Amino acid sequence: MNDRRWIYPVALPIPGLENNTADVDRLCASLQRHLGRGQLAVPLALIKRAPHLLRQWGYQAKCVVFRDRETYRLTGMLAPDHPSPPGIAVDLGTSRVVVRMIDLETLKTMAETSFDNPQITIGPDVLARIHHGEKGDAVNDCHRLIISALNDCIRSLSHSCGIDHQDICLAAISGNTTMTHFLLGLETRWIIREPYIPAVNCPGLIDAAELGLEIHPAGGVYIFPSIGSYFGGDLIAGILYSGLHEAEDTAILVDVGTNAEVVLGNRHWLMACAGAAGPALEGGVTKMGMMASPGVIDRIVIDPQNGAFQIATIEKQPAVGICGSGLIDLAAQLFQAGMIDMRGKLVPSKCGDRYGSDGGVPHVVVATADQTRHAEKIVVTQIDIDSLIRSKAAMYTILETLTATVEMTPMDLHRFFVGGTFGSFIRPESAISIGMLPNLPRDHYVSLGNSSLEGASKILREPACFDDIESIRERITYLELNVNQDFMNRFSAAKFIPHTNPALFQYRTGNPA
């Protein structure tokens, strides 16, 4: 399998009266000698260009070939001396989109950039965007926005690498099911309605031109497959990157982005569930805070002696808000300082002058006006804390429920992968101390960074991995939480800090590392 690659240099026999088969047939014959058994399809866009290009290049070329099981598809032809035949890996996030350009020959990263998903102008979350699409003829607004933004991004990324964006022959895109649907211009209304049916789980390789993506005219766009409406290709990419599907020991992968998605398993089996399908997480994790960016509070230490707050912001800029990992730190520190009780309720007497109330809603001041960019204090309300408590309870309950289905507990895990935007920043110590994550030894936790992007990059770098994707999909058993009887009972117990059974979460003193 290691001889799998994307780029095949070909040198065709020069045509003559004794050898006058057609250009494209000659090209296919040359390629087929490298590829072996299997059908090779050449898109019309490439049939149109091949005669000119082959003559221009002296009947030599670098061909980009996409293989899917027994079939091959030519997704591009580049000059025989093209130094860096590029492919792009895309993490198509609900909030943020990351695009990485990879040299398909050297397998090195050529450039990387990211941008806010422009669909945010339509709605902050998946639900709002889907509802928008149901109005009149707005179903394609989200599609047009993301395609146009991707084109802008790809063009500028190409420019920075000194290549022509039309030389990009292959893209691998991973995103959640709704993002994938918007990308493809598919109807999303049924994703959010029982029984939660996507239009497609396995779109496979799509013509870039048909999609409107301005790369090579014959370019192919591989869309990571999803398992269902609430378990998308981003997590399949994450599993691929983590190697969960190849290990003998059972491990878990938790991906907390817009939703919380969890996969438990090993090389023999995989069990999965998704938070948004559970009744408790609706609007949960999504409200935990803003995206990590300069000025966002991502660490908080509260002195248990004098109640003094010490905040750290990203890039040490004046504070502008708080992100998910900052909120978890805050909750852990507030609890440790006695400023919130086991139910997560603010204790005014302990909060001192950090306590306030606005319209009957209590809050705690996290950053004073002199610490912020906009010179207004930043507060976290009781509502935010309640939301966090529900989210952390849901997360732990998912872990408990999922492990219980295979007669394990969260404490039995020897490897705990944390992926997703949120996962990159979370500090396990804090998450453990509020009962969100199990109290495993610190070195059992592995932060994957942007596992969706890394998974998409992995198939560009190791084309043989492509076969793993289908086998991962086939092995996954999906657990529907909203038809699970035990879930709500466990959830009630997990809504305390750290839990009704605090022995599960041995409290760690000292500052977060």
Next chain:
Amino acid sequence: MNDRRWIYPVALPIPGLENNTADVDRLCASLQRHLGRGQLAVPLALIKRAPHLLRQWGYQAKCVVFRDRETYRLTGMLAPDHPSPPGIAVDLGTSRVVVRMIDLETLKTMAETSFDNPQITIGPDVLARIHHGEKGDAVNDCHRLIISALNDCIRSLSHSCGIDHQDICLAAISGNTTMTHFLLGLETRWIIREPYIPAVNCPGLIDAAELGLEIHPAGGVYIFPSIGSYFGGDLIAGILYSGLHEAEDTAILVDVGTNAEVVLGNRHWLMACAGAAGPALEGGVTKMGMMASPGVIDRIVIDPQNGAFQIATIEKQPAVGICGSGLIDLAAQLFQAGMIDMRGKLVPSKCGDRYGSDGGVPHVVVATADQTRHAEKIVVTQIDIDSLIRSKAAMYTILETLTATVEMTPMDLHRFFVGGTFGSFIRPESAISIGMLPNLPRDHYVSLGNSSLEGASKILREPACFDDIESIRERITYLELNVNQDFMNRFSAAKFIPHTNPALFQYRTGNPA
């Protein structure tokens, strides 16, 4: 193989929480049970429509599936109660295009129509059109003309059948290599230049939408493959229709349309050559006359006693011109009456008042002014006759040369298929008497009619035949006449009427049957 078909009715399990895979994946799973092994691709256009259609139709549909070896492609979805899922067969002729609509379930012809190839406005023949395409940005003029005319035709044909043209899910198109290139919008300049390289011989199944053909949005257009620049898909379709490739006895197929193409063979091997590749046929057969249409002279009898001409026109209309088969009749009758000699030269003394001369070019009056629509006499000049002699010589020489390569002679053939526009009207007796066709018993000749159209229709009616196409292509050995030493020698001998060896062509007395 007989269970191969285009239409698969499916009834999907209704989605529910316990069975909530995606619409398209559910559809594929249902289809795959019918199809067995092999990959099934669903075009994006259909992924977009499937969720709505499946719900509208209660999760039932008639699916149109195109199979190519180990792969399948869904080319359309129709309502489960759609009475006549239509496909179209197209003979894409240089002069005339014929379109036939076939019910893919009952396999019956629903309607048929034809129209002049609108590329005639650009040039009467392949050469003129290719040259036009080389000017500036005119390369796509021919493409746009034919696509637009096909769309008009398909729309009106659909209307006459009471169906929606967007319900046509499959088209099978056969044409010569240049016509196929124009249809696909491919560069044609290299087709006519040594070493005569087409852009593609086997384009396979093309997306109708990509082509601009306004049938079902996911519709597929199968293009019959060619062997080379001068041996097109129309002849492959003709071979398929004739059954030449399945017979134990060696037979020949002669297709005289714009070019003369000949295939010799049986179920074990096939030898082919094309007239336009031979030096003698250049501009030959093409100039033999006008297309058969009302008023065209297609039969001539000359009384050898008194030299009286008796002409017959198509639909008995006043004469407007003469077609190829009429010219052959004329030459046969002129020779029998002594009005031309063995070299094909007009003999003034024998022609009497039918003889004339204009600008030094002798001619014979075929129809007097009172017999014609435009009240002007119709003449055939010495130049026309010389051209016919070259064409008939080339035809016979091709037959001789081709049979000689397998150590046979034209007289050894037990089955002689005549296809193409011209072949439909030719009378073997006349063609034999001028030495154009070998003197085989009359019942050895089989007129195929429009063999290109019939071949295209055949794969719609018998999808299992699809596999034969590739095996026909693989078995064909193509003989290049312009590198053949014996050709010119044989050609010189064949330029006499009937031949330098008249014993080969026992003269048949009496009127043509």
